[in-house]
Amino acid sequence: MTALPFLAGYPDSLLHQVRSLIDQDRLGPWLRQKYPPDHHAIQSDKALFGYVQALKQQYMKSAPPLSGVSYDSKINLVKHALGLHLSHSRVQGSRLKSKSSIQIASLFREAPAPFLRMIAVHELAHLRHKEHDKAFYQLCCHMEPDYHQLELDLRLYLTQQSLERGQ
Template sequence: MTALPFLAGYPDSLLSQVRTLIAQQRLGPWLAQKYPPQRHEIQSDKALFAYIQELKQQHMKSAPPLSGVSYDSKINVVKHALGLHLTHSRVQGGRLKSKSSIQIASLFREAPAPFLRMIAVHELAHLRHKEHDKAFYQLCCHMEPDYHQLELDLRLYLTQQSLERTA
């Protein structure tokens, strides 16, 4: 039986379908058809910052400003995450100052653009909601109506990438 660490928590019926696709070597072609392997334009930290600022301006105008956005090559290995929303607080005089930043795993430089958008939306939603609760996912779906499908497809993409690395 194929281990599917990126799909933990999904129903057995779905996992069975994924295992069948893997056994028949159809997962990769299915993903390539749905998300053609073309490189998106958002390759630099500066371009990523502009992209996320545009999403923020479109959907979350009143959210606190971002002090930085960057790709991070260590995030996947060290944090076992795909993106991070960080808040830094410091005392300045008699006031507490807070800055927020977003780091996104560098694997999204090569991933299809819809997956980059999904993770950007996910990390932006953390500006308002720290926990992965109902309100958090409602905000994600407001910013990206196909959020849940993209999240599943991203997990399938990561599964396929993992299989290709171990083959």
């Protein structure tokens, strides 16, 4: 039986469908058909910062400013982290200064553009909601109406990637 670590928590009926696609070698072709391998232009940290800032400006104008957005090759996919929202606080004189930054796994340089948008939306939502609660997911769906489908498809994409690497 194929282990599906990226799909933990999904219903058994869905896991059965995914295993069936894997056994018939149809998961990869299905994903390539739905998300053609088109390399997006957001390859540098500077381009990524501009991309995320544009999303923030469109949907979250009043959210705290971002001090940085970057790709990070050290994010550990084994622990299912695809991006990180970091807050840094420091005392400056008698004031407390805080900065927020976002790091996105470098695998999104090569992933289809909708997956990059999904993870950017996810990390931006953490500016307002620290926990993965109902309000958090409502904000994600406001910024990306297909958020839940993209999240599932991303998990399928990661599963296919791990199968291709033989992990």
